[in-house]
Amino acid sequence: MRMTVMVLALAGAIGCDLVEEEEDGLRRVSTSQTSDAQGTVSFTFNVADDEDAFLLTAEVPGNGYAVVYELVDPDGETVVDAEKLWTQVTSRTGGVYPAGVVSVNWPIQASDGDLKAGRWTAVIRTTDAEYYYKPGVETAIDVLKKTDNAFADGGLDIRIFYAGGVDQDPAFVASTEAATEYWKEMYANIGLEADFTFQSWQNGALPPPGEGAEAEYEAIANASSLSTVNVVIVPSIDGYEGGGLYGIAGGIPGPLVPTGNSAVTVDALTNAGPDMVFNDAELQLYGETMAHEVGHFIGLFHPVETDYAYFDAVDDTPQCNNRNSCEADLGGNLMFPYPVCTFSSCVQQDDLSAGQGEIAQRYAGVD
């Protein structure tokens, strides 16, 4: 792993020194600060002229939560305002919703403009499990900055980890690799070249990212490079053997720095269907499931939620308000919240819009 110390001692807002390093093509600023009496951590970091997007991640220990409460640009404009975003029916970033690990990528989409150089301020609020602001919480903060303004095309490194014995099952390994070929084609439609590597992972039973296996997910993230998105294939997602989860992302967007949320986890057995063997139609859905979850990880929301009342903030994914119209308008979109099926077949869900591509291309892990 390449790591070069570039700039030392950029002054932090409350007296802490920030260290900037270069790692895997990303410039990384890291700090750890304790929230004040109001449960607030405020810190500043510098964005240079040649930097084009950043991914901010805040992590708090144990059963606490954090939110990215405000992000203020060098002109003093609040570009991410959690209180405002909480009231809207369109979702821009998951980082404003309380979780143990929260991330915001900026800019999110083309309408946010170019990344402004200068001093940025991020305000993180720490809360307890009931979402009351909580003081005195040690908060780890990382900012990963990329120098790549080619937002029409980019590459994304994806590492597939076979866990829980999946690596001993040639059928599942072959099916997973076949599904990645289809996944590549879907991402290529938005100018995103997915590059896959594969690795066995000895430990098996894993809950979703952020739900109790933090050390294991950190270890997985440490096994790949910083800019890599990790996808863990398990036989079944621990704690969800009773149903309900076939794939889940560690955030929208997800963190690249190693944390308990730095992965997408996919359940192989439920995707393989009644006979435990992937047929062509199941392989298609398996590819779509993995690409959908990594889509979340690189910042994409469902174009419409299953209540047909909440939406993404993408201009070219139309808003709709009932099942029929939403399935007609958006049923072929990769990020639709459910596959549109009959009892025995599903429509292909491989569309990604130009607006969704704008978001994916700005994710810090895309170079």
Next chain:
Amino acid sequence: MWIIPLAITMATPAAAAEPSSPLSDAVWRQLSERHGATCEAVAPLGEPAAVRDALIEVATQATMPPWAPVNAAKCVAQLAATDDVALAAATGWLGDAELGGLALAVVQQLSALPADRALPLATAAAERAATDARFGLYARPVLVGSVHPEVAAIGAALPTGLPGVP
């Protein structure tokens, strides 16, 4: 156009084109969502026996999305705690060579069942594992981790890994 670079032949259970009733349709739709489809969400959709029958229909007649029948089987297995029809269905899947996915779904629910209902299903799972090594690969760790010591002992007696795979 995408071509799967893999030759796969499989026997698919005879699938019905559409759900047989509005309740079956509602159960199937509930279990088809990508995020958040649970047995708890299905239970209120109708009378218990009717929901059970709809779940069995989805498990055995629906093939897409693949997680819908698998999750329906999980819900049926949970019902086997008190429901003899559900228990018979779950037992049948454990013995059906074409339904390894449904059989594993049953195995995953054994800790949610009383020991006297779980034990015969675990025994049937062990019998299947003797001839279905892929099923055994995934069933063994689930059985070993059971809250029921008798079920865990059945799992511990099964071989580990797949024959011929290092």
